[in-house]
Each structure stands twice: as structure tokens, then as C-alpha cells.
Amino acid sequence: xxxxxxxxxxxxxxxxxxxxxxxxxxxxxxxxxxxxxxxxxxxxxxxxxxxxxxxxxxxxxxxxxxxxxxxxxxxxxxxxxxxxxxxxxxxxxxxxxxxxxxxxxxxxxxxxxxxxxxxxxxxxxxxxxxxxxxxxxxxxxxxxxxxxxxxxxxxxxxxxxxxxxxxxxxxxxxxxxxxxxxxxxxxxxxxxxxxxxxxxxxxxxxxxxxxxxxxxxxxxxxxxxxxxxxxxxxxxxxxxxxxxxxxxxxxxxxxxxxxxxxxxxxxxxxxxxxxxxxxxxxxxxxxxxxxxxxxxxxxxxxxxxxxxxxxxxxxxxxxxxxxxxxx
Ligand SMILES: Cc1cc2nc3c(=O)[nH]c(=O)nc-3n(C[C@H](O)[C@H](O)[C@H](O)COP(=O)(O)OP(=O)(O)OC[C@H]3O[C@@H](n4cnc5c(N)ncnc54)[C@H](O)[C@@H]3O)c2cc1C
Numbered sequence: 001x002x003x004x005x006x007x008x009x010x011x012x013x014x015x016x017x018x019x020x021x022x023x024x025x026x027x028x029x030x031x032x033x034x035x036x037x038x039x040x041x042x043x044x045x046x047x048x049x050x051x052x053x054x055x056x057x058x059x060x061x062x063x064x065x066x067x068x069x070x071x072x073x074x075x076x077x078x079x080x081x082x083x084x085x086x087x088x089x090x091x092x093x094x095x096x097x098x099x100x101x102x103x104x105x106x107x108x109x110x111x112x113x114x115x116x117x118x119x120x121x122x123x124x125x126x127x128x129x130x131x132x133x134x135x136x137x138x139x140x141x142x143x144x145x146x147x148x149x150x151x152x153x154x155x156x157x158x159x160x161x162x163x164x165x166x167x168x169x170x171x172x173x174x175x176x177x178x179x180x181x182x183x184x185x186x187x188x189x190x191x192x193x194x195x196x197x198x199x200x201x202x203x204x205x206x207x208x209x210x211x212x213x214x215x216x217x218x219x220x221x222x223x224x225x226x227x228x229x230x231x232x233x234x235x236x237x238x239x240x241x242x243x244x245x246x247x248x249x250x251x252x253x254x255x256x257x258x259x260x261x262x263x264x265x266x267x268x269x270x271x272x273x274x275x276x277x278x279x280x281x282x283x284x285x286x287x288x289x290x291x292x293x294x295x296x297x298x299x300x301x302x303x304x305x306x307x308x309x310x311x312x313x314x315x316x317x318x319x320x321x322x323x324x325x326x327x
Pocket of ligand 1: 213215216240254255258259260273292294297309310
């Protein structure tokens with residue numbers, strides 16, 4: 001195990017995702033503490049274009065796998081990252097918590113014989129190893145663990161928890177090809193299509209602002225008040241499980257223990273009671289605003305700002321104010 005930190009950088013059509021910038025910021029701190037370098041691996045169509053930006057975020061070497069790489073292919077991507085890890089022997093491999101890493105991280109950890117720490121909310125260098133913090137039991141407890149090898153640590157980091165900061169001076173960003181020959185056995189898992197969940201809205205798990213609605217919305221049509229505020233704020237739209245189970249919103253919008261984990265700067269919960277399973281998916285949001293008719297709703301215990309009122313009055317009023325401020 002060396003001292004370098006390898007970041008698996010996600011991008012969309014060649015544009016580096018904010019989550020990759022967060023990883024690179026953490027990687028710089030870890031690499032500096034261990035006297036290693038920051039490496040980035042970027043794969044799929046557009047990877048070459050993304051590579052140029054990764055140097056500005058502190059990647060000293062960017063391993064680019066573009067030719068022969070599809071938008072996502074579980075087994076080939078796993079092999080490519082494992083081959084890179086075997087050659088470079090990083091102390092840690094970092095990925096963001098995302099749909100992609102949910103599939104990829106476990107595969108890479110198993111093949112690379114890495115210890116997998118998923119959904120970390122803190123990560124620092126500790127002696128010759130690393131200290132990680134991750135929520136457990138639906139967020140009711142935080143576990144602190146120390147990894148000291150053997151083998152690398154593979155950590156997935158929760159989006160929006162770590163602040164992305166560019167280094168004072170860009171790193172070299174030296175591009176190297178990440179070659180990985182085709183293997184017919186890769187065809188055992190084929191990704192047939194991608195379905196974007198949020199339409200034109202930002203991806204729920206990466207959004208800086210999330211507006212969510214609960215059972216109290218009462219119908220799919222009524223969710224329009226949630227979408228209007230989300231669109232005014234450039235936010236993603238979420239829902240409680242009760243709203244999803246009732247058919248008011250698709251499952252891709254569900255926030256919580258059995259849905260998505262979000263960690264935006266601002267989370268606006270509209271008509272959501274604050275059940276522990278919902279809180280599990282949003283409690284690390286920086287600022288939580290709750291709108292609820294019941295002053296004793298549990299969500300108010302967690303909220304930074306609470307509005308006791310009818311969401312059908314409060315939410316349109318907020319939307320109007322936001323739109324006025326933008327005009
Ligand atoms: C194993 C398991 C997993 C689960 N996973 C999840 C999960 O991932 N995500 C999740 O969300 N839940 C999950 N749940 C369900 C969870 O326990 C709650 O039932 C659910 O979160 C409740 O959703 P809600 O807050 O929308 O509805 P309710 O609990 O019915 O709350 C509705 C709230 O709206 C308020 N209200 C009513 N009318 C208005 C109005 N006009 N204006 C403002 N406020 C109003 C009420 O005062 C109330 O507080 C899970 C449960 C189990 C057992």
C-alpha cells in the first residue's frame with residue numbers, strides 16, 4: 001500500500017460533477033498528510049474532456065478511460081479501476097455515494113481486497129491509516145472506525161457534506177490512458193439503458209437544495225406546489241415514503257431509509273411528520289426548514305426553521321417571493 005489517493009471522478013457528458021470536486025478536495029488533504037499524490041480515474045464517453053478540469057481541482061495524474069468504455073459497464077469499469085489500483089497501489093480509493101458507486105464500490109472493494117466504508121460523513125488521516133465516520137441505524141448513531149490496512153481503504157463519501165475547494169494552484173493533471181482490454185465475460189452484466197429520475201431538475205442526491213412533500217399533499221396533481229417551489233429555487237424535488245406509496249410521486253423521489261439519502265445545504269420538508277425512517281435520509285442536511293400544521297410534529301425537533309401552517313398556503317407564498325426576488 002502506497003501513499004497516493006485515487007479518486008473515481010464522475011462526470012456527465014464530459015462535465016465534472018460537483019461530487020468529484022468534493023472528493024478531490026478531501027483527497028488533497030489525505031495525500032498531503034501521507035506524503036502521497038492525488039490520482040483521478042475518469043471513465044466513459046467525455047472522460048478526456050473531463051480530465052482537463054480535474055487537474056484544476058488538484059489531480060496530479062488523471063487516468064482516462066474513454067475509447068472502448070461505454071457510459072457505464074459494471075464489470076469492465078470494475079476491472080479497469082482494479083487494474084489501476086493494482087498498478088498504483090493507492091492507500092485509499094474514493095467514490096461519491098451515487099447510483100454508480102452503489103454498483104461499483106462493492107465490486108471494486110471485493111476484487112481489490114479493499115475495506116469498504118460506505119456513506120462516510122467524515123474522513124481523515126490517522127497514523128498510517130484513516131479515520132472514518134459514518135451514520136448507522138437510520139442515522140441514530142455515528143460510528144467512528146479506523147482503517148490501518150492491510151490493503152487499501154475504499155470509502156464512498158456522502159455528497160454535499162464535504163466542501164469543494166479549488167487548490168491555490170492547479171495540479172499538473174497529467175493525462176495517462178487507462179487501458180483495459182475487452183473480456184467477453186464482461187457481457188455477463190450489461191446496462192441496457194439509463195433513466196434520468198428528476199427530468200430537468202438536479203439529481204436528488206447531489207442537489208444543493210431539496211424541496212420534499214409528504215402524504216398531506218393528497219394527490220399527484222397537488223405535488224405541483226412542491227415542483228413549483230423546487231423550480232423557483234433550482235432545487236430537486238423529493239417525497240416521503242407515504243407520498244410515494246400513495247402514488248403521489250415516483251419512487252425515484254423517495255427520501256429516507258428505503259429511498260435516497262440526501263445532504264443538501266437546504267432541505268424544505270412540506271407536510272412531512274418527521275418519522276425516523278424519513279430523517280435517516282435527510283438529517284445531515286445543513287439547514288432544514290419544516291412546514292407543518294401540527295406544532296408538535298417530530299420534524300420540528302430537527303428543523304432549523306419551522307413554519308406552523310398549511311403548506312397549500314405557505315409553499316405557494318414562498319414560491320411567489322422567490323420568483324419576485326429573481327425578477
Ligand atoms: C422499514 C420502513 C422503512 C421506511 N422507509 C421510509 C423512507 O425511506 N422514507 C420515508 O419517508 N418513510 C419511510 N418509512 C415510513 C415512515 O415510517 C413514515 O410512515 C412516513 O415517513 C410518513 O410520511 P409522511 O410524513 O409524509 O406522512 P405522515 O406521517 O402521515 O405525516 C403527514 C404530516 O403532514 C402534516 N400535515 C397534514 N396536512 C398538512 C397541511 N395542509 N400542511 C402542512 N402540513 C400538513 C401532518 O401534521 C403530519 O405531520 C418507512 C417505514 C418503515 C417501517
